[in-house]
Amino acid sequence: MSRYDFKNVEKKWRKRWEEKPVQQNTKDKPKYYCLDMFPYPSGSALHVGHWRGYVLSDVLSRHKVLQGFHVLHPMGWDAFGLAAENNAIKQKKHPSVSVAENITTMKRQLMEMGTIYDWDFEINTTDPAYYKWTQWVFARMFEHGLAYEQEMPLNWCPTCKVVLANEEAVGGVCERCKNPATKKNLRQWMLKITRYGERLLNDLGKLDWPEKVKKMQTDWIGKSHGAEIDFTVLGESDSIKAFTTRPDTLCGATFMVLAPEHPLVEKLTAPEYKDEVDAYVQRAASRSSVDRMADKEKTGVFIGRYAENPITKEKMPIWVADYVLYDYGTGAIMCVPGHDERDFAFAEKFGLPIVQVISTCALVGHKLKEAYTGDGILVNSGEFNGLTVDEAKKAIGAFLEKLGRGKATVNYKLRDWVFSRQRYWGEPIPIVHCEACGPVVVPDAELPIVLPDIKSYEPTDTGESPLAKIEEWVNTPCPKCKQPAKRETNTMPQWAGSSWYFLRYPDINNNDALASPEALRDWLPVDYYVGGIEHAVLHLLYARFYTKFLYDIGAVTFEEPFTTLFNIGMINYKGKKMSKGEGYGVSPDNVLPKHGCDALRLYEMFIAPPEIDCEWDDSGIEGVSRFLNKLWRLAESPKLIAPTNGLIRLRHKMVRDISTRLENLSLNTVVSGFMEHTNTLQTLAAEGIDRETIETLAVLLAPFAPHIAEEIWERMGNTDSVFAQKWPEYDPEMLKTDTIELVMQVNGKLRGHVTVPANAEKDFVLEEARKALASRLDGAEIIKSVYVPGRIINFVIKGQ
RNA sequence: GCCCGAAUGGCGGAACAGGUAGACGCAAGGGACUUAAAAUCCCUCGGUGGCAACACCGUGCCGGUUCGAUUCCGGCUUCGGGCACCA
Numbered sequence: 001m002s003r004y005d006f007k008n009v010e011k012k013w014r015k016r017w018e019e020k021p022v023q024q025n026t027k028d029k030p031k032y033y034c035l036d037m038f039p040y041p042s043g044s045a046l047h048v049g050h051w052r053g054y055v056l057s058d059v060l061s062r063h064k065v066l067q068g069f070h071v072l073h074p075m076g077w078d079a080f081g082l083a084a085e086n087n088a089i090k091q092k093k094h095p096s097v098s099v100a101e102n103i104t105t106m107k108r109q110l111m112e113m114g115t116i117y118d119w120d121f122e123i124n125t126t127d128p129a130y131y132k133w134t135q136w137v138f139a140r141m142f143e144h145g146l147a148y149e150q151e152m153p154l155n156w157c158p159t160c161k162v163v164l165a166n167e168e169a170v171g172g173v174c175e176r177c178k179n180p181a182t183k184k185n186l187r188q189w190m191l192k193i194t195r196y197g198e199r200l201l202n203d204l205g206k207l208d209w210p211e212k213v214k215k216m217q218t219d220w221i222g223k224s225h226g227a228e229i230d231f232t233v234l235g236e237s238d239s240i241k242a243f244t245t246r247p248d249t250l251c252g253a254t255f256m257v258l259a260p261e262h263p264l265v266e267k268l269t270a271p272e273y274k275d276e277v278d279a280y281v282q283r284a285a286s287r288s289s290v291d292r293m294a295d296k297e298k299t300g301v302f303i304g305r306y307a308e309n310p311i312t313k314e315k316m317p318i319w320v321a322d323y324v325l326y327d328y329g330t331g332a333i334m335c336v337p338g339h340d341e342r343d344f345a346f347a348e349k350f351g352l353p354i355v356q357v358i359s360t361c362a363l364v365g366h367k368l369k370e371a372y373t374g375d376g377i378l379v380n381s382g383e384f385n386g387l388t389v390d391e392a393k394k395a396i397g398a399f400l401e402k403l404g405r406g407k408a409t410v411n412y413k414l415r416d417w418v419f420s421r422q423r424y425w426g427e428p429i430p431i432v433h434c435e436a437c438g439p440v441v442v443p444d445a446e447l448p449i450v451l452p453d454i455k456s457y458e459p460t461d462t463g464e465s466p467l468a469k470i471e472e473w474v475n476t477p478c479p480k481c482k483q484p485a486k487r488e489t490n491t492m493p494q495w496a497g498s499s500w501y502f503l504r505y506p507d508i509n510n511n512d513a514l515a516s517p518e519a520l521r522d523w524l525p526v527d528y529y530v531g532g533i534e535h536a537v538l539h540l541l542y543a544r545f546y547t548k549f550l551y552d553i554g555a556v557t558f559e560e561p562f563t564t565l566f567n568i569g570m571i572n573y574k575g576k577k578m579s580k581g582e583g584y585g586v587s588p589d590n591v592l593p594k595h596g597c598d599a600l601r602l603y604e605m606f607i608a609p610p611e612i613d614c615e616w617d618d619s620g621i622e623g624v625s626r627f628l629n630k631l632w633r634l635a636e637s638p639k640l641i642a643p644t645n646g647l648i649r650l651r652h653k654m655v656r657d658i659s660t661r662l663e664n665l666s667l668n669t670v671v672s673g674f675m676e677h678t679n680t681l682q683t684l685a686a687e688g689i690d691r692e693t694i695e696t697l698a699v700l701l702a703p704f705a706p707h708i709a710e711e712i713w714e715r716m717g718n719t720d721s722v723f724a725q726k727w728p729e730y731d732p733e734m735l736k737t738d739t740i741e742l743v744m745q746v747n748g749k750l751r752g753h754v755t756v757p758a759n760a761e762k763d764f765v766l767e768e769a770r771k772a773l774a775s776r777l778d779g780a781e782i783i784k785s786v787y788v789p790g791r792i793i794n795f796v797i798k799g800q
Numbered sequence: 801g802c803c804c805g806a807a808u809g810g811c812g813g814a815a816c817a818g819g820u821a822g823a824c825g826c827a828a829g830g831g832a833c834u835u836a837a838a839a840u841c842c843c844u845c846g847g848u849g850g851c852a853a854c855a856c857c858g859u860g861c862c863g864g865u866u867c868g869a870u871u872c873c874g875g876c877u878u879c880g881g882g883c884a885c886c887a
Contacts, residue, residue, distance in 0.1 A: 003839075171884075215804065216882060224886075244887060257887090293885075323885045333887045341801085342885050413886055536882085606825070608812065613880085617812070623825045629839085660816080669814070672824035679824090743820045748868040750820055786867050792819045796867045 004632035006596030010707040014114060022062070022116060022723035026070035033523050034061045035502055035562075037531030037539070038076045038123070040494070041102035042083035046109050047585035048604070048616060049578040053568035055604045056667065057530045058115045062703035063662060065116075066727040072523055073116055074505040076123030077103050080131075081494030082160060082176060085425035089458060095425045096453070099126065109588060114597045114706055121505050125427075125497030130504065132448035133514040134496050135430040137546065140553055142431070142441045146192045147419065149439060153261070153285075154418055156184035161459035163188055165418045165493065167220070167538050172290035175538075180290040186463050189420040189429060189490065193545050197221050197414045199559075200544055209565040210611075216536040222413025227397050229334060229406040231256060231307040234315065238264060240307055243329030243411055246336065247400070248392035251381040252357035253334040254347070255317045256307050257300065259326035260284035268318065270304025277303050277320060284322040292322055298346045299323075310405050311382065311396070321346065329411050337371065344371035357381050358389060417542070419493060424457035424466045426491030434478035434485035443479055449487070465489040498539055499546040502526050502561055513555075520556055529562040532570065540565070566665070569613045578616075586616050598705035599625045605667035605704065624671065628708060631678050634685055635697070635712045641688030648734060650680065651693045655730035658700045667704075674701060691716060699725045744769050745794040746776055754793070762787050769793045 036057045039050065061073040079099045087102075088095035103124070110117060123130060141147040155169035156162075159179045163186060168175040193200075201221045204214045226245035233239055240256060258265050260281045269277045280301045284292070300321025307316045316334075323342055324333050337347035337354040347354050356368055358376040378387045384395055400406030420429060428449040430442035442449055452473045457466050467489040468474060478485035500514065507519035525547075531539075540562070547561040571578060578585025591600050602624040608614035643651075654677045661670045677697070681689060695716050702709035702722045713722035737758060742765065744752045754772045756765050766785050770777060777795060786794040 170882090212804070212882085219803075219883060222883090222886065226887080242887080246887080295885085298885085321885095323887095325886065328886045335887085340887065342887075345885095411886080413883095533881085606812090612813095614812070617826070620812070620826055626840095627825085633840090664816095666814095668812090669824080672814075675824055745819085745868070748819095748866095753820080784867055786819090788819060792868085794819080794867050 004629050004708070006598065006628070006707070009711045010114065010597055013707045013710045014111070016710070016721075017114075017116070020721070021118070022721055023065055023071060024724065029068055029070040031072065031523055032061075032064040032069040032528075033072045033506075033526045034064065034528045035073075035505075035526045035530070036075065037529070037535065038078050038498070038501065039106060040078040040081060040083055041099050041106055042081075042087045043579070044102055045105050045587060045589065047578045048588055048591065048600070049571040049573075049585060051113065051588060051600070052571055052604050052607075052610065053530045053532070054110065054113065054115060055601050056566065056568060056610050056665075057528070058113075058601075059605070059662075059667065059703045060528060060530075061116055062706060062723065063727065065723055066699065066702065066725065068726065071116075072121070072506060073118060074121040074123070075110060075115075075117040075119070076121075076501060076505070077106075077125065078494070078498045078501070079103065079124055079126040080426050080492075080497055082162060082421070082423060082425070083494070085423055085457070086160070088425070094453075094455075095457065096126070112592060112597060113588065113601070121508055123501055123504055123508060125501065126451075128448045128450050129509075129511065131427045131497060132511075133504070134427050134492065134500070135442075135447050135449060136444060136514065137500060137550070138427075138492070138496070139430055139441045139444065139447070140555075141191060141549060142439075144549075144553065146195065146549065148190055148192065149187055150190050151185060151187040153183040153185050154188060155181040156186070156463070157181050161461060161463075162421050162423055163418050163463070165495075166415045167417075167541065172288060172293060180288050182288045183285070184463060188418050189431075189488075191417040191419045191545075193417045193542075194412065194414055196545050196548050197223070197412045199548055200414075200541065203544070203548075203560055206560060207565070208563060210567050213533070213536045213540065213565060213567065217541055220414065220537045220541065222411075224411050226409060226411060227393075227400065227406050228330065228409045229310070229400060230404075231310070231316070231334065232405075233268060233318070234306045234308055236268060236305070238267065240264060240318070240332050241330045242332045242334045243409065244334055246339065246393075247396045247406070248378065248384075248387075248389050249336040249339045249357050250309070250334070250396055250400075251311050251378075251384065252336040252338045252355045253309055253316060254314070254337060254353045254355055255319060255335045257319045257321045257324045257333050257335055257346070258303075259324040259331040260320055260322050261326035262320070262324075262331045264332070265303065265320050268303055268305050273302065273304035276301050280320060295322075298342070298349055300346065300350070302350075310400065310403060311384075317352070319346075319350075327415060328413065338368055339371055339373055341371045341373065344368075355380055417545075419496075420488075420490035421493050422463050422465045423459055423491055424451075424454070426493065427451070427496055428467070429488040429490055429492060431488040432476055432478055432485045433488060434481060434483060436483060437478055437480045437485075439488075440478055440480045440485070446479070451491075465491060467491070495539060495542045499542045500550070502529075502543070503550075503556065517557075524556065525558050525560060526562045528564050528566065530566045530568055533567045536567075567611055569608065569611050571607070571614055571616050573616045575615070586618075591621065595621050595625050596628075596707075598707050599628055602627070602671050602705055606671040608668060610665060610667050627671075627675050627678065628705065630682065631674075631697075631701075631708065631712075634678060634681055634689075635694050636715065638685065638694055639688040640691050640694075643690035643692060647684070647690050647693055649737070650677070651690075651696050652730040652734040653677075654693075655696060655700065655728045656732075656735065659727075659730070662703075670704065674704070696728050698722055699728055740790060742769070742790075743792045744773055745792060746773065747796055748794060751776060762789075766793065769795070 034057050061071045064071045084099050085095050088098040091098050155164040157164055157174040159177045169181045172181055174181050224245050227247040228241055228243050231240045300319045303318050303320055305318045307318055309316055335343040337343040338356045339358055357380050359379045360376045375389050378384050378392050384392050397408055428451055430449050432440045434440050452470055474486050476487055503515050506523040507515035543561050548559055550556045551559045573585050603621040657673045698709045698713040710722050739755050740758050741753050741755050744754055754769050756768055780797040782795050782797050784796040
């Protein structure tokens, strides 16, 4: 009996699979498209944290092969973008060089993991043949008015020297480097994702995605119902539009606030207040959003004008204050200090009137100590007194509409997507700026616009792309009027290539379309998508947006790209997040020589439920290594006997356990299930085990530990691959036993076990139990006897 | 601040649908085999009491529903995550 020689066995099977892939005769089988979020080769190597998702998708893919599906399980490289460029700068290498090196390493690692990626379908987003189509999608968006230029204050990361999309500047902090973002006025390309806000929200309901991710996208889109109210400015022709979710509180609106960036601030400010207002506006503009949010005290200044409350006709002083955001709603608000915490704080600080218009019994007649934001009945609201909040929303809405001073509206937090980047390493935006024609899209025949190969690609401080310096590339005739014109020098963001890549895999060499209609029909949408939670509102929102756009222009026939999404948990190491950037973490390259790839695969699953974040434990992998050795001793040269009833039942139980746990994606208990069954079989090994049990074990194990499974399968005398088999089924009838053991309780406490025939009647079972518990039940009054067939008996007694 | 999720031995975790809490593994301790080591095998391993059979307590805390609660309900505490002046 020898120790399991994982080195040679794994080498042998990887070579076999290379020569003869595990998927055969796939023509008539149903399709299954199982996809990993493709990695960006920004660091030199993958760590064991990345493996967790790749192992999961590999297990599912191999399982589907055994279940008779034709599986597409491809891999590629999201190789453009800031991370890859920063990494290249750090290494003092050209991005194309460092990316190619990183891809080589990562691909080797993925192959050593025994994954069934089909490398004939490899994608690289930096390949001009690929990004031709990334540019093509942009061109279509431009034609449909979804891509537009705008100069506006944008999130700017001074460290990365690049503008950030809203999704990349959550909390005012750069998503990549975590430094505070500032505002910078720049002309940028924007994508009108807001046009899709409602559909992006509604279609979440169709998706088999984790609730958490759906909720994050819902919150990000941030739909809220309310009213837009038009306030007359006294003595002026201009009026101020304000969005509110609480039109019911209109009679409590005692002042108004404009955002500092609001154009009416300059227009309306009374001359004697001008200096003070200008100073305030300038100060607000110079501060980062992080600073502005950090303010505990409300700030603001009166602009010397008044608006009129359309119901009460009271004069409402107009202020400017930076707690009002210019890019949400209308950038102006009606302030109801009685029923809004922020307005209350502002009113208290500046001595503005606070009027209560919503009341509960408890609140009537008391001066408000804080804003009351709850439900109640209208007071101090004239003809609307006595209405509930909900009734008043409708009634006041109708009143305003009749007056022509308001309408019901919906607002979203979702903003348009800042799409251009001031960096070298990205897809050139296929636009030419012509003095006569304006921005002109590059004709499809001229795509791809190839990224020029230049030496000096470092970012600039000015917000200008490094490409702007390459005159011979920048200067080009206008595609429309043929006059001298200039190319757009900004590039696309990291997300451009990854927003549609899943469409390309089935048809990677297509030069006439992003993919043929047949390939899309045969394979899309993705059935199962595996990746980390960090993309909940970035990549996943952008990919949904792209897909919906491509659906609208007839390029695809489905509206949602990913039917099912699985969020793989993160693996920490010594309490810290592993990173490929700093090389911190555990490399599979160090684990594989000692334990082998099957052991690492099993440990990735065994470590914790796959969706949970967990901690890498260096000694934990010993357990699965021991298991593989135990299994090998069991299956290497077993004493084969004819199947006994016990063995048959055991086999069916094994199939049931592994299958149901796998279906529930409880991969940690799948592994423990293999351990349990192997332990049980070990105790029977001396007596002998039947061939079918061992072969079934090999097939069940194949998706999880494919190398040892193939080896065992072959040692049993089989000449075909274990993956040419069918996933075993179990017969519930075979799991039944003649007798069953029941738990006995007295007053809910465990008091013993009793074995009865499986088909025994209730009365018989209770009588047996009563006899078995005689010493406890004698002399006591049995108030109730509970019998749950197959499970438990409980006597409720009085006395004792 | 608002929203969401979680809490089980020294550790990772298990418990189908309300029915034996702690599967499986790690670590630890003890033992067998061995000249020795590696490997393997066996035993112990939530707490308290007891020589023991056994008894009582025990799934973050308090309460409720139930014959029976880790599981359901109400109220807290702590930790993690998301958003954050979104009108």
